[in-house]
Amino acid sequence: MNRPIKEAAVAAIILNTPAPEVLVLKRVSDPRDPWSGQYAFPGGRRDNTDKNLLETCRRETYEECGVTLPHENLVKQYPVRTAGNRMGIPTPVTTFLFELSNRPQIALQDTEISHYEWLSMEFVTNQANIIQRPMLPGKPGQLFPCIPVSRGYVWGFTFETLMMVISDRYIY
Numbered sequence: 001m002n003r004p005i006k007e008a009a010v011a012a013i014i015l016n017t018p019a020p021e022v023l024v025l026k027r028v029s030d031p032r033d034p035w036s037g038q039y040a041f042p043g044g045r046r047d048n049t050d051k052n053l054l055e056t057c058r059r060e061t062y063e064e065c066g067v068t069l070p071h072e073n074l075v076k077q078y079p080v081r082t083a084g085n086r087m088g089i090p091t092p093v094t095t096f097l098f099e100l101s102n103r104p105q106i107a108l109q110d111t112e113i114s115h116y117e118w119l120s121m122e123f124v125t126n127q128a129n130i131i132q133r134p135m136l137p138g139k140p141g142q143l144f145p146c147i148p149v150s151r152g153y154v155w156g157f158t159f160e161t162l163m164m165v166i167s168d169r170y171i172y
Contacts, residue, residue: 006045006046006091007045007046007053007056007080007091007092007093007094008043008044008045008046008056008083008091008092008093008094009043009044009046009053009054009056009057009060009093009094009095009096010040010041010042010043010044010057010060010093010094010095010096010161011041011042011043011057011058011060011061011069011095011096011097011098012041012095012096012097012098012161012162012165013041013042013061013067013069013098013099013100014097014098014099014100014121014165015099015100015101015102015103015118016099016100016101017101019120019121019122020120020121021118021119021120021121022118022119022121022124022162022165023041023042023065023067023116023117023118023119024039024040024041024116024117024119024149024154024158025039025040025041025042025064025065025108025113025115025116026038026039026040026113026114026115026116026117026151026152027039027040027112027113027114028110028111028112028113028114029114037152038152038155038156038158039117039149039152039153039154039155039158040157040158041095041158041161042057042060042061042064042065042067043056043057043060043061043064043093044056044060044063044064045060045091047059053094053096054074054077054096057069057094057096063109063112064108064109064112064113065106065107065108065109065113065116066104066105066106066107066108066109067104067105067106068104069096069098073098073099073100074096074097074098075097075098075099075169076096076097076168076169077094077095077096077097078094078095078096078097078161078164078165078168079094080092080093080094081093081095081157081160081161083156083157084157093157095161095164095165097165097169103118115150115151117149117150117151119147119149119154121166123147124147124154124162124166125166129147129148130145130146130147131145131146131147131148132144132145132146133146133153133155135153135155135156144156144159145159146159147159147162
C-alpha cells in the first residue's frame with residue numbers, strides 16, 4: 001500500500017551581518033532516517049495540524065534548534081523542489097529564506113540533531129571550497145559537489161538549495 005508523500009519545508013537562515021553566515025544542522029545517525037547523519041537546513045515534514053508550509057518551517061525550526069523565526073524576517077519563499085530522488089523517496093520541499101540581524105541562541109533537539117554550524121558565506125561562495133566526492137555507499141565512482149565542514153559535508157539537496165540561495169541573493 002502506498003502512503004501519500006507528505007510535503008516538507010526548510011529554513012535557510014542567514015545571519016545578515018557584515019560577514020554573513022548560514023545555519024546548517026547535522027542530523028543524528030538513525031537507520032530509520034534516510035537523511036541520517038547528513039547536514040541539512042532546519043525543517044521537516046508537514047503535520048496535519050500545520051495551516052501551511054510556512055508554519056511547518058517555523059515549527060520544525062523551533063523544534064530542531066530552538067530558533068524562533070519572526071514573520072518580519074522572512075525574505076523569500078522559493079518554488080517547490082524535490083528532495084530524496086536518489087533514495088527513491090521523492091519529497092516536495094519548499095525553502096523559506098530568513099535573514100536575522102543577531103545570532104540566535106541554539107538549543108538542539110538531541111534526538112534528531114547532533115551538531116550545528118554557522119558557515120561563513122565567504123567560505124561557501126569560494127569555488128575553491130566546493131569539491132567533488134563520492135557520497136553514496138557502494139557507488140565510489142559517482143561524484144557529487146559538496147562543501148567540507150567540520151563533521152562531514154554539505155551535499156545533495158542541501159548543497160543545491162544553498163547554491164540556489166547564494167546565486168539568488170548573495171553573489172560576492
